[in-house]
Amino acid sequence: MWDTTSRTFQLLGMLQRNGFMASDRLASDLGVTTRTLRRDVARLRDLGYPVDTRLGVDGGYSIEPGAVLPPISLSTEEALACALALRRWTEDADRTLARSSLDKIQASMPPRVRWIVGAMAEVTVDVAADGLEPIDHAAVDIGLLGELARSCVLRRRAEFHHTSRDGTTTRRRVDPHRLVHTERRWYLVAFDLDADDWRTFRTDRVSGLVVSELPARTHTFPGMEVEEWVTRGLQVGWRQVGCTVRVHAPAASVRRWVAPAWGSVEAETPKVTLVHAGADSYDAIARWLLLMQAEVEVIEPDGLRSAFDRVAAQARRAARTDDPGGPTGAA
Structure with missing residues (x-):
């Protein structure tokens, strides 16, 4: 029985590696008759493996690459x-x-x-130390990611509905290029045929995906790595406002607070660092910079200085021991 099982999985591995194989060659390589080979193929089908049969003098068997996982052994x-x-x-x-x-x-x-x-x-116990849930975080559709990856590798044209940030849904025809994972989201980088330009699509906003048999055309990607291109595109949405500040701390200690998508760090002296950064508001930048627990000088713009005034006023209200009259009380 073990020999039969071992031979059946050996057959599966041969089909996965080689695609189509003639019946005579399979039987010869396995050291069995064609009748035994047919029984082994039937066992694979009973186990749920999609084995296709080609009839005729040049007949044989095939299985779609990647359709199933081979048996694995783990330490x-x-x-x-x-x-x-x-x-x-x-x-x-x-x-x-x-x-x-x-x-x-x-x-x-x-x-x-x-x-x-x-x-x-x-x-083992899982503990959410901060107790916070990610904002606007949708679960990943594993099947969708797999189909998009297949279209990238096989270079097949794809069509799908995509919902933009404002809620508008449109049908898109694309030549897929790469999948990018960042900030707990997945993005498809593809050439949009209707826009005649490269685009990035959030996969949790993709629906109704159809991967066609039409081959994708070859398009020249912009002169940079895919990772850099996606990061720059995301910055446009994330960094609605920008600033330049001087932080009185070494660049090494400042850098861990500044992700590439949010800004850049430049050592002015061994103990002073320039930060060029952005976010969706100046108030958000002010609160974020205070987390560094270092002296900060605003170089530009005045909007950030005003934001620090608002944050300071809020802190003063929180520190009052008398009745401040609620959140709108005098600072």
Whole structure:
């Protein structure tokens, strides 16, 4: 029985590696008759593997690349890594999908490894230290990501509905290029055929995806890396206002507060740093800069100075020991 099972999965691996294979060659490579080969193919189909048959003198079998996962063998450390990754993935994906994936991985493990993974789950507690949920964060559609990735690799044209920030939904025809993951979101970088230009689409705003059999055309990507191009595009939406400030702290300590998407850091002296940054409002920038716990000088603009005045007034109201008359009381 084990020889039969081993040979069946060997057949699966051969089909996944080679695509179509003639019946005679498969039977020869496996050392079986064509009748036994047909029985092995039937076993694969019973297990849910989509094996296609081509009839005739040049007949044989094929399976779509990537249609199924081959059998895998995991070490204890690899199994624990998968389990921990799936626990983390529940923050971004459908919890039921992550749970079922973990259950299937555990079911395929040897008893000792399964026991260790179970012990890890039993004694591990997830704690949201800040208690905060991400704002405007939609769960990732795993199937959609897979189809978009397939269209990028196979260079197939795609069509879908995309909802913009203002709620307007339009039909888009694109030649997909890359998927980019950043800030707990996924983006598709593609050439928009109707706009005749490159565009970035948030995948959680994509629906009704259809990947056609039409080949994607070749388009010249702007002269930079995809990561840089996407970051610059996102900055346009995130950085509605900008500023330049002088922070009295070394650049190394300031840099950890300034992500590339929010600004840049430049050492003026070993102990003084220039920051060019932006956000959706000056008040947001003022509060963010105060988190650095260092002296800050505003170089420009005056709007940021006014924002610091508003934040300071709010802090003074919070520090009063007498009745301030509510949030609108005198500062």
